[in-house]
Amino acid sequence: MATFFDPKPEERRALEQIANQIPDVQQKLVRNHPQLTTPDRAAHQMQLAGSKVVLTVADTLPAELDGLGIFQRSSQPRIGIGRMSTGLGCPHAETNADFLGLMVAFRTNEGRRVDFVTINDPTSPTDTPEEFLALLKATADAASADDQLGSQALLLAGLARHARLRAPAIALHVTGQTFRTVRSSSAYQQYWTGIVRARNVLGKFTFVPGIEVRPLAGASRGPTHLTADWHARQGTGPLEFELRWIPYLNDRDTSLDDLTKAWKNDHEVTVGTVTFPKTDFDSIDGKLTELLASELGANPGNWLETPGSTGDALPATRFTAARQLAYRASQAARGALADERYHSFFERGEISGVLAAELVRRYQHKRAAGHWVPNVGDVTLV
Numbered sequence: 381m382a383t384f385f386d387p388k389p390e391e392r393r394a395l396e397q398i399a400n401q402i403p404d405v406q407q408k409l410v411r412n413h414p415q416l417t418t419p420d421r422a423a424h425q426m427q428l429a430g431s432k433v434v435l436t437v438a439d440t441l442p443a444e445l446d447g448l449g450i451f452q453r454s455s456q457p458r459i460g461i462g463r464m465s466t467g468l469g470c471p472h473a474e475t476n477a478d479f480l481g482l483m484v485a486f487r488t489n490e491g492r493r494v495d496f497v498t499i500n501d502p503t504s505p506t507d508t509p510e511e512f513l514a515l516l517k518a519t520a521d522a523a524s525a526d527d528q529l530g531s532q533a534l535l536l537a538g539l540a541r542h543a544r545l546r547a548p549a550i551a552l553h554v555t556g557q558t559f560r561t562v563r564s565s566s567a568y569q570q571y572w573t574g575i576v577r578a579r580n581v582l583g584k585f586t587f588v589p590g591i592e593v594r595p596l597a598g599a600s601r602g603p604t605h606l607t608a609d610w611h612a613r614q615g616t617g618p619l620e621f622e623l624r625w626i627p628y629l630n631d632r633d634t635s636l637d638d639l640t641k642a643w644k645n646d647h648e649v650t651v652g653t654v655t656f657p658k659t660d661f662d663s664i665d666g667k668l669t670e671l672l673a674s675e676l677g678a679n680p681g682n683w684l685e686t687p688g689s690t691g692d693a694l695p696a697t698r699f700t701a702a703r704q705l706a707y708r709a710s711q712a713a714r715g716a717l718a719d720e721r722y723h724s725f726f727e728r729g730e731i732s733g734v735l736a737a738e739l740v741r742r743y744q745h746k747r748a749a750g751h752w753v754p755n756v757g758d759v760t761l762v
Contacts, residue, residue: 382582382628382636384696392694398509399705403713405469405513405520412524413470415752419714422516422706424465424481426472427754428567429610430673431666432729433462433484435623436653442625444581445651449684450486450494459729460486461722462656463673464567464610467499467558469516470523471752473603476531477558479505480606482571482587483678484654487726492691493719495682496585497703498571500564501557504639506550509702514542515550553640565595567606568619574703575628575636577685577696582628582636584643587654590620614659623652639699667756668731671739674754677716679707717742736761 387395406419416425435458437451445451450458466472467479480500487493499505506512518538525531539547571587596609613619626648628634633644660666681695681704694701710716721735731739740761746753 384577384582385694385698385701387694387698387701391698395509395694395698395702395705398513398702399709401513402516402706402709405516406710406713408517408520409469409523412520415471415750416523417749417751418746420469420751421714422469422710423519424467424483425469426466426752427670427674428464428466428474428480428607429614429661430461430463430670430754431614431656431659431661432669433460434458434655434657435460435484435486436655438651438653441651442581442627442649444578444583444627445625448578448687449488449492451651452489455489458486459726460484461669461673461676461725462654463678466561466606468519468523470519472531473528474606475562475601475603476528477555477562479558480561480564480567480569480571482567485676485678485682487723488684491723492684493679493682494684495678495680496573496587497678497680498573498585498587499557500560500567500569500571502572502586502642502645503553503557504574504699505554505557507637507639509699509706511543511546511550512699512702513706514539514546515554517542564606565599565601566593566609566613568593568610568613571621574680574700575697576680576683576700578625579686582696584626585651586624586626586645586648587621588624590622590653611661614656615661617658619656621654622650623654624648625651636697661756664759664761665731667759668736668739670754670756671743671759672717672722672725672731672735675717675739675742676722677707677711677719679704679711681705681707733761 402422405422410416437453462484465481482498485495518535521538522531522534525534539551543550568589573585626645635641740759
């Protein structure tokens with residue numbers, strides 16, 4: 381049976397010390413990259429697309445998920461917001477080696493946030509939070525490079541400096557992970573979350589595309605080819621993902637420590653469908669929702685481990701606990717939009733006039749300062 385992470389005070393302080401270094405990573409990215417003029421995300425900074433999403437829960441659920449948080453079988457489809465991104469904390473050509481990320485956020489009937497934060501690989505980039513911090517520091521070092529080769533050289537040098545003896549293993553694993561994106565013609569592909577607790581079971585979620593994706597006719601692999609492809613696909617019709625749950629089996633097949641090893645998944649079960657509905661990205665609603673996706677904060681720690689949990693305790697694995705603290709630190713440093721500013725979106729899928737004005741203000745301010753933001757063109761509020 382899996383053991384849940386229940387940190388002693390000194391263990392929590394050790395994780396907080398890791399999280400407290402995230403703002404330094406963000407500041408270094410600003411110093412090193414000409415298109416970053418203010419602190420932004422330490423990872424997944426470059427947004428490919430953002431839109432409304434809809435969750436439809438399966439009629440049959442495993443006992444550990446049934447009735448937990450957003451997994452209410454009798455409810456209507458739940459409105460949320462989704463975001464697609466690259467993995468690095470700075471702008472770059474979408475043909476470069478990198479991760480892709482998918483994030484979808486929802487709220488429970490009681491107003492609690494539930495976020496799925498994923499990457500397009502079934503494994504974690506590193507096994508420990510300390511190693512992941514070293515990787516973030518190395519990517520910030522590499523942000524000053526002028527081209528892909530220079531970036532890779534600086535990344536390897538940064539890993540050697542920050543991860544020391546673990547640097548070669550991390551570099552080899554990350555190279556293999558990011559090669560998936562190098563070969564990709566679309567961001568519409570499979571994604572995996574980290575480990576979460578559902579009642580007394582640990583597990584992961586995976587998002588599986590509803591159809592096999594083939595390159596669009598006439599598409600080319602230019603510096604924004606993933607953004608163009610996603611917008612073209614969602615502009616034509618909905619993009620559906622089958623949401624599957626992969627419960628923990630044992631330390632050999634579903635390791636809680638060797639996070640760079642993929643989990644066995646032939647026992648996974650479908651628990652819902654997540655749909656990015658057809659969207660007109662040239663419309664004012666489409667533009668504003670993309671800006672909302674860019675400005676909000678998400679967190680892999682936004683999850684209900686047990687019915688009625690308050691969310692005060694750290695998540696049930698050490699790695700997810702560290703991510704929760706790190707995401708909080710990142711959002712505080714970059715001034716992410718406060719949750720209460722967009723609560724109503726989860727109820728009606730609409731952006732109020734006050735929220736729209738704030739999103740446009742932030743967008744125009746960043747553009748004027750030369751900071752990279754998703755290019756939604758001119759936004760005029762009537």
